Amino acid sequence: MDKNKKKVLKILTVCxxxxxxxxxxxxxxxxxxxxxxxKDVKIFELTPSMIKSHLEREPADLVVSTTKIYDKLDxxxxxxxxxxxxxxxxxxxxxxxxxxxxxxxxxxx
Amino acid sequence: xxxxxxxxxxxxxxxxxxxxxxxMLFIIAMAxxxxxxxxxxxxxxxxxxxxxxxxVINAYIPLIVPAVxxxxxxxxxxxxxxxxxxxxxxxxxxxxQAGMLFLGVGLxxxxxxxxxxxxxxxxxxxxxxxxxxxxxxxxxFVATGNMWLALACMLVLNLYSLLFSEILQKRWxxxxxxxxxxxxxxxxxxxxxxxxxxxxxxxxxxxxxxxxSPDSIKERLGFIGEPVTLGLILGLLIGFLGNMTSLGTxxxxxxxxxxxxxxAAVMAVFPRIAGLFAQAFTAITQAARERSVKAGSREIxxxxxxxxxxxxxxxxxxxxxxxxxxxxxxTIIPGNKVLPLVDLIALPFMVTALVAIxxxxxxxxxxxxxxxxxLGLVVATKFSGLFTQVASQFGVELPSPDALVTSFGxxxxxxxxxxxxxxFLNESWLWxxxxxVIYFVAWAWLRNNKEAVHDYLERTADGEAPxxx
Numbered sequence: 001m002d003k004n005k006k007k008v009l010k011i012l013t014v015c016x017x018x019x020x021x022x023x024x025x026x027x028x029x030x031x032x033x034x035x036x037x038x039k040d041v042k043i044f045e046l047t048p049s050m051i052k053s054h055l056e057r058e059p060a061d062l063v064v065s066t067t068k069i070y071d072k073l074d075x076x077x078x079x080x081x082x083x084x085x086x087x088x089x090x091x092x093x094x095x096x097x098x099x100x101x102x103x104x105x106x107x108x109x
Numbered sequence: 110x111x112x113x114x115x116x117x118x119x120x121x122x123x124x125x126x127x128x129x130x131x132x133m134l135f136i137i138a139m140a141x142x143x144x145x146x147x148x149x150x151x152x153x154x155x156x157x158x159x160x161x162x163x164x165v166i167n168a169y170i171p172l173i174v175p176a177v178x179x180x181x182x183x184x185x186x187x188x189x190x191x192x193x194x195x196x197x198x199x200x201x202x203x204x205x206q207a208g209m210l211f212l213g214v215g216l217x218x219x220x221x222x223x224x225x226x227x228x229x230x231x232x233x234x235x236x237x238x239x240x241x242x243x244x245x246x247x248x249x250f251v252a253t254g255n256m257w258l259a260l261a262c263m264l265v266l267n268l269y270s271l272l273f274s275e276i277l278q279k280r281w282x283x284x285x286x287x288x289x290x291x292x293x294x295x296x297x298x299x300x301x302x303x304x305x306x307x308x309x310x311x312x313x314x315x316x317x318x319x320x321x322s323p324d325s326i327k328e329r330l331g332f333i334g335e336p337v338t339l340g341l342i343l344g345l346l347i348g349f350l351g352n353m354t355s356l357g358t359x360x361x362x363x364x365x366x367x368x369x370x371x372x373a374a375v376m377a378v379f380p381r382i383a384g385l386f387a388q389a390f391t392a393i394t395q396a397a398r399e400r401s402v403k404a405g406s407r408e409i410x411x412x413x414x415x416x417x418x419x420x421x422x423x424x425x426x427x428x429x430x431x432x433x434x435x436x437x438x439x440t441i442i443p444g445n446k447v448l449p450l451v452d453l454i455a456l457p458f459m460v461t462a463l464v465a466i467x468x469x470x471x472x473x474x475x476x477x478x479x480x481x482x483x484l485g486l487v488v489a490t491k492f493s494g495l496f497t498q499v500a501s502q503f504g505v506e507l508p509s510p511d512a513l514v515t516s517f518g519x520x521x522x523x524x525x526x527x528x529x530x531x532x533f534l535n536e537s538w539l540w541x542x543x544x545x546v547i548y549f550v551a552w553a554w555l556r557n558n559k560e561a562v563h564d565y566l567e568r569t570a571d572g573e574a575p576x577x578x
Contacts, residue, residue, distance in 0.1 A: 016419020016458060019196070020237055023384035027391040045384055048420040049335065066413075067420040068286070084234050085290050085411040086398050 007107060008040045009033070009100055012054065013080065014065035018047035021066045025080045029064055029096065036097045038104065061103045064096065076103075118206060118256075126204030126503060131156040133209055134389055137216065141396035151389045155203075158386025162200040163504045165382055166193065169375045170505065173344075174512045176368045177448060179351035186350070186440055190493045190513040194375075194451030195296075196383035197505070198516040199240040203386075204503040207246035207259045215239050216393075218264060220401050223409075228271045230278065232293050233397040235412040237390045241295035242266050244519055245530050248495045251502070252534055262533035265541075266295055266525055268548055273298040275555060276305075277462060278410045279563040280570065284465040285418050293412035296518060297462050299525045300481055304466040307477040308569060311467070317572025321471040323422035326430065334429045336376035336454050343436075343450060344372030376454060418461040423469030428457025430471070431478050435517075438483055445486040447493065452517035456482075459518055468570035485521025492530075496520060 011029060015021035022045035033041050046054055048067055054060070055073070063069065063077040066084065076099050082092035121129050131152035138148035174191055181189045202208045216239075219232040242263040249259040270293060277298060278291035292298060311317065332338050348365035355361040402409070418424050432453045439449050452459075460478050467473040493515040500514055501507055507514070520526060532540035555562065 015414065016416030017380060017455075019380040019383045019416075020387040021414045021416045023387045024237075024391040024394065027388055028395070066417050070420065070422065081287055081290065081413065081417060084394070084413050084417075085287070086234070086402055087289055087411065 007104060008042055009038060009062070009103060010058070010060040011041060011043045012046050012051060012060050012063045012065075013043055014046050014048055014051065014063060014067065014069065015080075016047065016067050018045055018050065021080075021084065022046065025064060025066060025083055028083050029080075032093055032096055033100055036100075038097075038100055062099060121206055121209065126209075127156055127159050129209060130159060130203055131389075133212055134393065137213060138393050138396070141393060141400060143392040143396045147392035151392050154385055155389035158382055158389065159200060159204060159504075161382045161385060162197065165375065165378050166197050167504075167506050169371060170512075170514075171508045172368060172371050173347075173375075173450075174508050174514075176347050176351050176364070178509075178512070180347050182351075183353050184350050187446055188439060188448035190447045190490060190515050192447060192450040192452050192517040193500070193505070193514045194379060195455055195516050195518040196379040197451070197500075198244060198519045199237075199383065200386060201500050201503050201505065202240035202243035202247060205243060205247035205250070205499060206256065207250045207263070208240065208243035210256065210260060211239060211243050211246055211263050214260065215242060215263065215267065216397065218267065220397065222271065224401060226407070228275060229408060230271055230274050230291060230293055230410050230412055231398065231402050232267075232271065232412045233401070234394055235293055235414055236394045236397065237387055237414070238294045238296075241519055244496070244499075244516075245526065247499045248492060248530070249533050251499050252495055253536065255536075258533055258536065261541075262530060265533075265544060265548070266529060268552075269525065269529060270295045270298050272548065272551060272555065273301040274410075274412070275559065276562055276566075277301050277465065280566040281418075281462070281465040282410065283567065284468060284570075285421060287413065287417060289408070289410050290413045290417070291410040292415050292418065292461055294415055295525055296522065297415055297459065299522045300462040301466070302524065303481055304463045304477065305566070307463075307480070308467050308473065311470075311473050311477070312569060312572045315572075316473060316476075317470060319470070319472040321426075323426040323471065326426050326471075330426075330429050333432050334425065334454070334457065336380070337373045339432065339454055340373035340376030341369045343453070344369035347372075347448075347450075372450075375451065379451065415458045415461055418464070419457055421464070421469075423471055423474070424461060424464045425457045427460050427464060427471045427474035427478065430475050431456045431460065431482070434475070434479055435482055438479060439486060442483050442486055444490060445483070446490045446513075447486050447515055447517060447521075449486070449517040452519075455518040466566060466570060470571070481523065482517075482521055484523040484527070486517075488523055488526040489515045489517065489520040492520060492526065 013022040013025040026043045064080040066080045082088040134155050135148045135152040138151045222228045223231045246259040246263040249262050274293045281291045348368035352361035435449050463474045493513045497513045
């Protein structure tokens with residue numbers, strides 16, 4: 001039980017309003033990770049200004065954002081625009097999957 | 110063809126939008142080849158969003174509308190039209206017959222325009238924002254009962270917004286740093302001609318030299334940009350003004366505080382519902398893009414959601430500075446009766462075209478934004494009666510027959526709403542023909558001079574360097 005709990009990936013999807021893009025992004029991120037065997041994913045949809053206070057309440061592993069994040073964060077930030085533009089989408093998927101795998105690996109240790 | 114529209118209409122009225130919208134989305138998703146599972150989830154999220162939106166708006170309106178009405182009565186401030194926000198407007202728009210029609214036809218139209226090379230902007234990647242066309246179309250339909258006219262209006266608005274987007278695309282992509290991406294939303298690109306003209310005037314006046322630094326302003330004003338704080342402040346303000354004559358009573362303070370908390374709640378909850386609704390569009394958006402966009406030799410721009418621009422310091426700060434300005438200005442503009450409310454929080458989105466063209470000069474953006482949105486308020490005032498009719502037909506329950514609602518973000522459009530839309534509303538064929546002629550001439554001109562236009566915008570964004578010493 002405890003071991004399982006550790007392995008949940010906590011991801012923040014971020015867009016300007018915390019509404020439309022972050023919500024669409026959330027669907028895609030879940031789908032991509034599930035396709036690569038990572039199904040224990042918990043996602044929160046936020047605006048950029050909500051990230052810091054959210055992290056104080058609840059730590060997360062990774063940020064995927066369609067806007068630029070100007071705050072300095074301790075967790076990796078991946079640019080989610082390719083999900084919408086399609087430009088560099090393969091690279092995005094690669095980056096997301098490898099980062100997520102790395103995080104899970106670090107957690108497992 | 111009229112027969113098809115009529116039978117669609119009958120089916121629509123029988124099942125209602127909560128059923129009809131999901132079914133339409135399911136069909137479109139299947140047609141684009143998303144597979145049954147994704148199509149099913151698209152459909153169910155649309156239904157959930159529509160129903161959920163009804164719950165929230167119908168809890169809030171009976172509280173806020175009387176509060177605003179009593180504010181008008183007590184203070185004499187003639188701002189009786191309540192701004193219910195873009196989220197509510199989007200859901201209303203998708204739930205109309207015009208919206209349903211455009212969901213399919215608009216998508217097809219935009220894909221074809223891109224594939225045949227009429228435009229280099231791929232718009233379906235921002236499918237969600239098509240509600241901005243649907244709003245105007247649904248107003249035409251409610252006023253005239255003529256769906257063809259509504260469709261024609263939506264398509265012409267679409268052509269014009271693509272034209273403006275093609276002018277803006279390079280500047281926007283450069284400023285925000287998203288290669289080959291641009292904004293295409295009707296509610297943003299309408300500002301492009303105005304922004305270019307305003308920037309020309311500013312540069313002539315030498316205003317490019319005025320540079321405000323974003324950071325200090327952000328620290329002082331940042332709290333206004335938080336949805337719940339802004340909601341609370343505005344709610345308390347409205348409540349206070351409405352109860353000014355009875356401040357000695359406990360009941361008055363109960364009312365003031367309740368309006369404050371409820372407005373904060375709406376600012377926090379509306380986005381969640383809109384988020385559920387937006388999930389319905391993920392699969393369709395992706396499928397449309399994957400099927401249409403192939404990497405090729407021609408230069409293309411992908412339409413992206415306006416949220417990609419939010420958070421950029423100059424954009425966020427100009428928007429936040431405009432929040433209190435627009436509340437004050439709304440009270441003094443002749444001809445305005447709109448009380449900007451829920452959409453104030455969207456101002457940092459609404460300035461994106463101005464910001465790009467003026468290269469993030471906050472002073473320029475704030476001055477031009479004040480003028481532009483003020484003009485828009487007059488337009489929104491004019492059509493609030495029609496919009497209220499549309500909203501009430503599709504689920505928004507109003508506490509009294511004379512209550513009026515609008516959206517500050519979506520209906521305040523001087524060019525699209527003030528110059529193009531009325532041609533269709535008044536069924537003025539001459540006007541429509543003039544609009545089409547202007548469009549085709551402008552389109553052809555832009556086709557031959559695009560590089561020059563883009564160069565001009567790059568050169569003048571920060572104030573034109575003197576040509577001769």
